[in-house]
Amino acid sequence: MKRVEGEVRKDVVDFGKALYARRLVTGMSGNISGRIDDNAIIITPSGYCKGHLKGFDLVRMLIDSGKVTAGGKPSMETPFHLALYKEGKEIGGVVHAHPLHCTILACSGRTVRTDLTPEGLLYLGKVAFIPYATPGSNELAENLRAEMKGHDAFIMENHGAITVGKDVAEAYYRMETLEYLAEIQVMAEGVGRLKGLEDGEVQKILGMAEGTKR
Numbered sequence: 747m748k749r750v751e752g753e754v755r756k757d758v759v760d761f762g763k764a765l766y767a768r769r770l771v772t773g774m775s776g777n778i779s780g781r782i783d784d785n786a787i788i789i790t791p792s793g794y795c796k797g798h799l800k801g802f803d804l805v806r807m808l809i810d811s812g813k814v815t816a817g818g819k820p821s822m823e824t825p826f827h828l829a830l831y832k833e834g835k836e837i838g839g840v841v842h843a844h845p846l847h848c849t850i851l852a853c854s855g856r857t858v859r860t861d862l863t864p865e866g867l868l869y870l871g872k873v874a875f876i877p878y879a880t881p882g883s884n885e886l887a888e889n890l891r892a893e894m895k896g897h898d899a900f901i902m903e904n905h906g907a908i909t910v911g912k913d914v915a916e917a918y919y920r921m922e923t924l925e926y927l928a929e930i931q932v933m934a935e936g937v938g939r940l941k942g943l944e945d946g947e948v949q950k951i952l953g954m955a956e957g958t959k960r
């Protein structure tokens with residue numbers, strides 16, 4: 747996979763704005779990265795609001811060594827971004843956010859159910875649940891690596907969510923969809939009646955999604 751660096755930088759800036767505007771992140775939280783080639787990514791810098799980034803604020807670094815080749819200090823969550831790109835050669839974009847309803851579920855020890863609507867299953871498949879580890883730690887990266895096979899969306903216990911895609915755009919749209927489904931789940935549980943799709947229908951729709959997923 748090889749992409750023009752300027753285009754990846756523009757995607758990270760544009761989808762950072764969207765992430766902030768839609769309140770999927772608040773303050774300086776969250777981070778985004780996009781792959782340029784087999785061994786290089788662009789990633790958001792540490793300590794910046796994702797709603798106000800400029801292309802030149804971003805950091806370029808190598809996937810194998812973690813060496814910074816342009817820009818300042820990368821996101822504190824760099825270890826899990828690098829782990830995802832190392833393991834998932836087809837991954838071209840990673841988004842980490844703290845969307846409200848995803849985080850409510852994460853703090854109650856649950857993942858997002860995608861069997862409530864066909865859209866959820868088609869676009870996200872099953873959502874993995876990642877056990878808690880300190881932000882920025884190699885342990886968190888390892889917990890994620892252990893669960894990444896076959897998943898494009900992850901709920902992180904007592905923390906937030908991660909989505910991946912073939913590029914930054916796809917990872918971002920998965921995050922939007924994930925939060926929409928989490929909101930349905932949290933609100934429907936408040937109503938007290940939550941009914942998922944029948945097992946047969948779940949299998950049928952997961953079958954339809956084959957080929958678009960890792």
Ligand SMILES: [Zn+2]
Pocket residue numbers: 775776842843844881905906
């Ligand atoms: Zn976080």
